Amino acid sequence: MAPTTGRAVQPITSRSVVEQSTDELRRAILAGTLAPGSEYSLRELAGMLAVSFIPIREALRSLESEGLVITRPGRSVLIAPLDLEDLHGIYRLRRVVEPEIARRSCLLLSDADLERLQGQAAGFGEVGQGMEDIYDGHHDFHLALLSPAASTWDLRMLITLWRAAERYIRIGFGQLDPDPVEHERRGRAHLDLVAAFRTREPDVVADAIEQHLARNEQIAQAALAEQPAR
Template structure:
């Protein structure tokens, strides 16, 4: 963990612990001892205690009365619930957004997709760009409340995506797949067909759900990838 600076200590402790949990550096089920974390971060235990309360409210920490705090476990039902809601919302936004995306923006997103697949970039390296790519595709149709809900869902799924897809990073073909999958999305949006855009994004989400599921829980309980029709 990185030492904490003097400014906004409580906020920084929340951000540092959140970063470590979302990245998987603090593993699901790992104990979170107040004194140990305070020593690692170079702060008193009070901001650490307060930070754990904030992270518990976000579902990232489990802190039952009378027991030590731990990193929340990865939950199969929660994971699929998040994707169920995402697949209700995001394809509909794609359907309404596609006619408002001009060629210049689609060309830019095609180049962003190429960057997402660079071999030297890990899932941690590309995560923020990846989220911005998806937001740009649906931004023309997204209201303030749509965006708030999406960011809540993306935050909830972030730990699953980072940990699951990081396990795929060592496979060189995975980087090509990421590039091709996102460039395919752009090409489907270029058609200007609302149904095609919605279908493409739904398939993309279904495939990501499947791949992350298999990376986290294994193929025994796996799902099949979807195909564009």
């Protein structure tokens, strides 16, 4: 048998198209390019991404499990509307999960970890940094705070909840971006989280996380209340 060089087969090509389709549709939904409450046919979505119906169907199954779309009978899909009750449900679950993990994580993070996170938190307060500019870093910041104590299932739950909350957060904080005072507050809020973790006191840390979540929900609720009904 002749020796083989490199990879003999490429079995994940179709799956890669599904993953790319899922990622691009998710990005468009979270950014609001595919607006909440709007409806699209599978043909339209396939045309936008220049792919066949098959990867679109697979992508929509994943996005429906994340609460981002609602499939319709036939060949159409509704981009999940924004809803105050859903928002409250997301944050109710976050207030159960995140403080508990934070209680344990504060005892596991190193001083070097916290020093790095403090520098990152300070950057969130720069006036030129809008929510769109910092969102990926903001996600990474919170993941770094919690991941030392998070199991694989914890991380799956957190990422699902964060994705569900992302559209609300982008709208809420996006409306506040023109105000320089908001940038300062945003940076201070995240520096306060790092300071709480530096105490290594689980009760202090859990309370800080709960207050942070309450503030974010309040901002998102106020923004959602101003959105026109669809």
